[in-house]
Amino acid sequence: MQSILETTDIFRGAFFLSKGGKLSEVHLSEDNRQIVSFRIIGEDLPGLDEAYRAGKAMVDPLQLRESLNHLRDVLFRTLRENERNKERRTHANIQERDRYSQTVP
Numbered sequence: 001m002q003s004i005l006e007t008t009d010i011f012r013g014a015f016f017l018s019k020g021g022k023l024s025e026v027h028l029s030e031d032n033r034q035i036v037s038f039r040i041i042g043e044d045l046p047g048l049d050e051a052y053r054a055g056k057a058m059v060d061p062l063q064l065r066e067s068l069n070h071l072r073d074v075l076f077r078t079l080r081e082n083e084r085n086k087e088r089r090t091h092a093n094i095q096e097r098d099r100y101s102q103t104v105p
Helices: 010-018 045-054 061-103
Strands: 002-007 022-028 036-043
Touching: 002 010, 002 045, 010 022, 010 036, 010 045, 010 061, 022 061, 036 045, 036 061
Parallel strands: none
Antiparallel strands: 002 036, 022 036
16 A cells, blocks of 8 residues: 655654655755654555564665665755755845845935
């Protein structure tokens, strides 16, 4: 049965991906803490999560490494895009204030 799980733990997310899960969404927290959460869809994620938390999960180490590298890439890309967007908004606000101050007598 398909299930959805969201986690901020990159290792847990990599485990789910290495077991056949698919990354469906990535969210960045709205506050200044810049926490990225991964939403993963897959078969029997609650059962896999139980095995992971109990320390009884078995993985292919190469698949786990590839999944971890993929999530790291996604994580850092998300953070970089957020920084660029913040810089653009800041730059646009400065230009808007400059335009306003130039038009006021």
